[in-house]
Amino acid sequence: MQKAKNQKRGPGKAADRKAALSAQQTIPYLVMHPDGVCQLPGGLYTKTVEYEDINYSVASTEDQTAIFGGWSSFLNYFDTSLPFQLSFINRRSRSRSKYRVNIPQAEDSFNSIRAEFTGMLKNQIARSNNGIERSKYITFGLPADGIGEARPRLERVEADVTGNLKRLGVPSEPLDGRSRLALLHSQMHPGSREPFRFSWQDIPKTGLGTKDYIAPDSFDFRQSRLFRVGQYWGAASYLQIMASELSDKLLAEILELDAELTVTMHIQTVDQLKAIKTVKGKLSDIGKMKVEEQRKAVRAGYDPDILPPDLITFSKDAAELLADLQSRNERMFLLTFTVVNIAPTRQRLENDIFTVGGIAQKYNCALKRLDWQQEQGFVSSLALGYNEVEVQRGMTTSSTAIFIPFMTRELRMAGPSLYYGMNALSHNVIMADRKKLKSANGLYLGSTGSGKSFAAKRELLNVFLTIPQDRILIVDPMGEYAPPWCGGWAGRSLRSPPVLPAISTLWTSGWI
Numbered sequence: 001m002q003k004a005k006n007q008k009r010g011p012g013k014a015a016d017r018k019a020a021l022s023a024q025q026t027i028p029y030l031v032m033h034p035d036g037v038c039q040l041p042g043g044l045y046t047k048t049v050e051y052e053d054i055n056y057s058v059a060s061t062e063d064q065t066a067i068f069g070g071w072s073s074f075l076n077y078f079d080t081s082l083p084f085q086l087s088f089i090n091r092r093s094r095s096r097s098k099y100r101v102n103i104p105q106a107e108d109s110f111n112s113i114r115a116e117f118t119g120m121l122k123n124q125i126a127r128s129n130n131g132i133e134r135s136k137y138i139t140f141g142l143p144a145d146g147i148g149e150a151r152p153r154l155e156r157v158e159a160d161v162t163g164n165l166k167r168l169g170v171p172s173e174p175l176d177g178r179s180r181l182a183l184l185h186s187q188m189h190p191g192s193r194e195p196f197r198f199s200w201q202d203i204p205k206t207g208l209g210t211k212d213y214i215a216p217d218s219f220d221f222r223q224s225r226l227f228r229v230g231q232y233w234g235a236a237s238y239l240q241i242m243a244s245e246l247s248d249k250l251l252a253e254i255l256e257l258d259a260e261l262t263v264t265m266h267i268q269t270v271d272q273l274k275a276i277k278t279v280k281g282k283l284s285d286i287g288k289m290k291v292e293e294q295r296k297a298v299r300a301g302y303d304p305d306i307l308p309p310d311l312i313t314f315s316k317d318a319a320e321l322l323a324d325l326q327s328r329n330e331r332m333f334l335l336t337f338t339v340v341n342i343a344p345t346r347q348r349l350e351n352d353i354f355t356v357g358g359i360a361q362k363y364n365c366a367l368k369r370l371d372w373q374q375e376q377g378f379v380s381s382l383a384l385g386y387n388e389v390e391v392q393r394g395m396t397t398s399s400t401a402i403f404i405p406f407m408t409r410e411l412r413m414a415g416p417s418l419y420y421g422m423n424a425l426s427h428n429v430i431m432a433d434r435k436k437l438k439s440a441n442g443l444y445l446g447s448t449g450s451g452k453s454f455a456a457k458r459e460l461l462n463v464f465l466t467i468p469q470d471r472i473l474i475v476d477p478m479g480e481y482a483p484p485w486c487g488g489w490a491g492r493s494l495r496s497p498p499v500l501p502a503i504s505t506l507w508t509s510g511w512i
Helices: 002-019 061-076 111-131 147-167 177-188 202-206 210-214 250-255 272-300 309-327 346-362 374-381 397-401 452-466 497-502
Strands: 038-040 044-051 084-092 132-143 172-174 227-229 232-241 260-269 332-343 365-369 393-396 418-422 429-432 472-475 491-494
Touching: 044 147, 044 177, 061 147, 061 397, 084 177, 084 250, 111 418, 111 429, 111 452, 132 147, 147 172, 177 210, 227 374, 232 346, 232 374, 250 260, 250 346, 260 374, 272 309, 309 393, 332 346, 332 374, 332 397, 346 365, 393 397, 418 452, 452 472
Parallel strands: none
Antiparallel strands: 038 044, 044 132, 044 172, 084 132, 084 260, 227 232, 232 332, 232 365, 260 332, 332 393, 418 429, 472 491
């Protein structure tokens, strides 16, 4: 009897298991290869390049014009067979922060001071920019019949992309398969402090797929205007562009917010001949509408030269667009601009969305929620080059390039580097080693009481604790930096404990 019951229940259980959905099914890619090539549905293969910032906000007008022109040329590189995605990701600092404090312990009696100094620097890094890390990526793809055909073509495009960015002065680095998986893991695990643990050798041992390593605990897309990923709330919106002229500050102000969000721009190039033909067709339609309006005016008995204002505006805009496409270095793009906000609470999420909407409204745009398309919006925000949002806006090269992704370059050097304060624009810490520069000399200038001596002493103390092998010399005719019991020595070498409290300026191999 019991066996019969189990047999009777068996098909129902199997049907339930078949109908069950998993978080892995939301992730749209098919295969991620170790070299960073990702296969998407429809035979599209993509790669991702991470790039850094350059100084744009503080540059002169001439330099800004040059950067804008270079960015426009960069966008024009992509043709109709190369759709690409620009991703701007703001996330809370994790243990993998780009900033490192490399202060090794030394064989002296100052390790306790080094530990305290290291703790202070780590707190500054954690508080910098309110703990927000900002990353920029470009994902490009092309259709191919297989990985063998796609790989060499993507490598050639990757070399062109990194070369074009280098001409702009933008450092860039292609992402391999593990780096792309780590990026996707961070996007789908907001607020998680767990590091990404993955190795290609683990796949045959465990029988798991790459999606199993990056998928969150759960997705919930049942609500029309919100979704949940793990324990976090999210909302996907798109930018409705209504302004006839845009500002280059719109994207920068959105990215400067103290909020976790992902701004995504999916860009598809339109064939030039097709774009010109479409604009000419619109001009013909507008001309036909003008004739009809004039006929109505004659029948009504008023001046036929009086036309509706909207018709005049559309005719003028279409004529200017045709001139741009024919005589200038302008191309036509189809742009999908989405914003995905993530927050630990629903109230915080609504506040962040309201703030982003206010910025958009200031520049005569509107932030519209993707009703009943939250899953499509979230999937499209992943750095995969996959777009499921069918909201597009026709843009020229100049109008697309106005969303310029650059603000200020971070001053961050690898290896033993010194702390020099906070970047006034990005609010991130400045970590540098002057000995690695072309000219390592330095000079403190300022009015009386502005902090010259304090800054010199702070830098000298930093050198003393961070780079113990450097030899420090002080030339101090006035005895300002000598301990009270020493009097005014004309010169001294600092590597003895009694002189540490009086550290000030430094003369080392390459300092000052």
